[in-house]
Amino acid sequence: MRSAIAFAALLLAARSLGGQVPALGLGATRIGLDERAQRLEEVALSPNQSAAAKTAAAQEAAVIRRRLAEGDFKVGDRILLLVEGEPSLSDTFTVGLGSTLILPAVGDVSLVGVLRSELQDYLARRLGQNLRDAVVRARAYVRLSIDGAVARPGFYGVPADALLSDALMAAGGPTPEAQLGKLRIERAGRPIWEGRALQQAIAAGKTIDDAGLIAGDQYVLPRRGRTTPGDVLRFGGFLLTIPVTIYPLTRIF
Incomplete structure (x- = not known):
């Protein structure tokens, strides 16, 4: 239960500050x-x-x-696209080599030079060249690996403006045996956030974008020793009380 209490404290602190976005961060024009x-x-x-x-x-x-x-989009980033009346274009698409989206009935769409703040308007104009009166909605995600002592390890597409703690909760949150103090974020097998610095970043309400995470970065949450069934039940009940944003539709595999 100590891990549950510690994580709750971090979440509450993050929620109180989560609306603060740097002027040149995610929404920069x-x-x-x-x-x-x-x-x-x-x-x-x-x-x-x-x-x-x-x-x-x-x-x-x-x-x-x-x-x-160069724009904001890297290989592996994912974009949720909704185009009214076009089921084949209403899906999640992955940014490929050359910062390019390959869209059905449209073809290659280059995102070179496109900022996140420009994405929806840019795609609306681009798709408007192929579709008459296209109504387009778009949202960018970052592909992250969530591994270790979480409920559902795997790869997730997480909004770039999600809190660092929300990204962890997208995988179902930490399990009772999680060692939260040893949580780290790696890039190419090397830690880029860990220890006290990471705990402070979570408590301060930093987002994926604030932390400079990119597609392919990996959350690693080590496990502690064995737990009892009672620990699991108490921890499961506790998780239901945490007010977080879950992204159930963004799991990749």
Whole structure:
């Protein structure tokens, strides 16, 4: 039960702060990013700034310019697409090589240079070239692996604006034997978030996007020793009381 109580505390803290989204995070617009890059470039050229400040500004500006050029979508990201009157286009599609979507009756749709904030309008315009009066809704997901002491390990497509804790709950949440203090997030087999830093990020209400997660990143929740049937029943009842957002339709396999 200690793991249940600890996780509840993290969830409550995350819920209280979850609405705070960085200005240049998930919902960043092209105008906002461009304005930010321009200000940074001015700092980088200013004679009144230190060499360190100018270097940092130039590096951040370059990152933003690259984002504007390449867009937000990577191979493995998933997009939920709903097109009224078009069942074959109302499905979840995976971003492939070259940041391309392959859509039935439409063909290849490049997402190079497309920001998440632009996705729905962009796809509506693109599909409008093939479909008359198309009504399009789109939402982007990030493919994550949730492994270890969770109820339903597997790969999940999670909204990029979901809390880090919500991503864990998409897999049914931690089991009674979970060692929450040892939760980590890996990329290519190497930890990118772990220990106190990860616990603080969850408690602070950081989202998938805030944490910089990308398609293919893996949650790993180690197991502790054996548990009793009573532990399982108490833990199951406890999970029913947690007010979280579950994403039951986004499991990939």
